[in-house]
Amino acid sequence: xxxxxxxxxxxxxxxxxxxxxxxxxxxxxxxxxxxxxxxxxxxxxxxxxxxxx
Amino acid sequence: xxxxxxxxxxxxxxxxxxxxxxxxxxxxxxxxxxxxxxxxxxxxxxxxxxxxxxxxxxxxxxxxxxxxxxxxxxxxxxxxxxxxxxxxxxxxxxxxxxxxxxxxxxxxxxxxxxxxxxxxxxxxxxxxxxxxxxxxxxxxxxxxxxxxxxxxxxxxxxxxxxxxxxxxxxxxxxxxxxxxxxxxxxxxxxxxxxxxxxxxxxxxxxxxxxxxxxxxxxxxxxxxxxxxxxxxxxxxxxxxxxxxxxxxxxxxxxxxxxxxxxxxxxxxxxxxxxxxxxxxxxxxxxxxxxxxxxxxxxxxxxxxxxxxxxxxxxxxxxxxxxxxxxxxxxxxxxxxxxxxxxxxxxxxxxxxxxxxxxxxxxxxxxxxxxxxx
Numbered sequence: 001x002x003x004x005x006x007x008x009x010x011x012x013x014x015x016x017x018x019x020x021x022x023x024x025x026x027x028x029x030x031x032x033x034x035x036x037x038x039x040x041x042x043x044x045x046x047x048x049x050x051x052x053x
Numbered sequence: 054x055x056x057x058x059x060x061x062x063x064x065x066x067x068x069x070x071x072x073x074x075x076x077x078x079x080x081x082x083x084x085x086x087x088x089x090x091x092x093x094x095x096x097x098x099x100x101x102x103x104x105x106x107x108x109x110x111x112x113x114x115x116x117x118x119x120x121x122x123x124x125x126x127x128x129x130x131x132x133x134x135x136x137x138x139x140x141x142x143x144x145x146x147x148x149x150x151x152x153x154x155x156x157x158x159x160x161x162x163x164x165x166x167x168x169x170x171x172x173x174x175x176x177x178x179x180x181x182x183x184x185x186x187x188x189x190x191x192x193x194x195x196x197x198x199x200x201x202x203x204x205x206x207x208x209x210x211x212x213x214x215x216x217x218x219x220x221x222x223x224x225x226x227x228x229x230x231x232x233x234x235x236x237x238x239x240x241x242x243x244x245x246x247x248x249x250x251x252x253x254x255x256x257x258x259x260x261x262x263x264x265x266x267x268x269x270x271x272x273x274x275x276x277x278x279x280x281x282x283x284x285x286x287x288x289x290x291x292x293x294x295x296x297x298x299x300x301x302x303x304x305x306x307x308x309x310x311x312x313x314x315x316x317x318x319x320x321x322x323x324x325x326x327x328x329x330x331x332x333x334x335x336x337x338x339x340x341x342x343x344x345x346x347x348x349x350x351x352x353x354x355x356x357x358x359x360x361x362x363x364x365x366x367x368x369x370x371x372x373x374x375x376x377x378x379x380x381x382x383x384x385x386x387x388x389x390x391x392x393x394x395x396x397x398x399x400x401x402x403x404x405x406x407x408x409x410x411x412x413x414x415x416x417x418x419x420x421x422x423x424x425x426x
Contacts, residue, residue: 001179005178005179005181008178008183008184008187009175009178009179011178011184012174012175012177012178012184012187013175015171015174015184015188015421015424015425016171016172016174016175018424019170019171019417019420019421019424020164020167020168020171022275022420022424023164023167023413023416023417023420024161024164024165026164026270026271026274026275026416027160027161027163027164027409027412027413027416028161029270030160030267030270030412031157031158031160031161033263033266033267033270034153034154034157034160034263035157037154037258037259037262037263037266038154038157038255038259040259041256041258041259041262042256043253043254043255043256043259044254044256
């Protein structure tokens with residue numbers, strides 16, 4: 001592996017770490033958002049609820 | 054008379070090979086029904102652009118440049134990112150987030166199953182691709198054609214053709230790619246696991262607020278992802294608002310069909326022999342497969358990991374549905390579950406993970422754009 005390739009590889013590894021962490025962080029925030037919205041505005045059976053598929 | 058035969062005299066074996074590749078894509082679209090809406094236009098477009106002096110591409114005539122229709126579409130539809138973004142509006146209008154509200158934890162699988170993107174990006178750097186090219190190749194693992202095209206149009210325009218073909222081909226091959234990886238990583242006992250379902254109603258207010266808040270949150274933290282997530286969520290808002298039924302249906306049907314058609318044939322404008330017949334194309338095809346395999350593995354292994362900490366266990370196969378190929382991946386998981394136990398219905402949970410994969414893939418695309426300089 002040349003020094004240039006190794007430098008790019010290391011940068012890619014760093015982006016992988018940051019990217020996966022950021023992705024999980026975003027999804028966790030959205031998870032909290034889902035829970036919060038569902039608590040604040042609970043669905044009622046008489047409301048036109050959504051059917052799965 | 055000589056002018057009439059110019060095509061025959063100028064054609065090369067590379068052009069003929071590309072026409073054969075175009076023909077193969079058309080065959081796969083019609084006979085095997087592999088993503089026909091995309092592979093058929095790409096296949097036919099490949100034939101069109103490999104006819105010597107084809108008027109669908111820009112040509113020099115009498116010292117002046119004459120615009121070709123496909124080159125023009127490429128400039129106004131792909132380089133401006135308009136076509137992929139319009140597709141996101143259509144996809145957003147098709148997504149129902151309500152299953153996710155019934156088991157919000159499954160949202161995390163939409164992150165885990167993007168692992169293949171980053172793994173492949175890193176692997177691609179070892180094959181001599183620079184970081185921007187590697188990121189464009191890695192994004193094939195988003196299992197989301199428009200995101201792949203969007204990122205490639207920013208980072209590696211010269212690779213859009215092979216990246217699109219790989220992305221759409223592997224999306225069509227999800228039923229073949231995922232099952233062996235899942236079987237390799239799970240025991241029969243794990244595949245037999247049942248999951249309890251919930252049919253609780255979800256309020257309309259919740260479903261309306263979700264796309265708006267997700268857009269604001271994403272935009273504030275990762276502005277580069279705003280266009281991707283924003284157009285997706287706009288389509289979803291049109292669906293959920295309840296007062297734009299005609300627009301919602303138009304987005305899901307006419308808009309989706311029309312833009313898909315244009316996107317496919319426009320992508321083909323990059324499928325010229327000089328651009329496609331490169332060693333790098335073979336690497337892209339191979340690395341694309343690697344991305345899908347590691348997406349699947351990432352999802353399954355994350356499910357096994359999270360089961361160590363939660364009471365309501367998740368069937369590890371559900372993790373594999375965290376990719377964006379909707380609803381194909383959910384169907385694959387459901388079918389695999391029923392093959393092990395015909396009374397085990399995993400579809401609802403797999404759909405939830407699959408929907409989260411659609412958010413995850415778009416978000417991953419935005420993060421790649423933000424992190425790769």
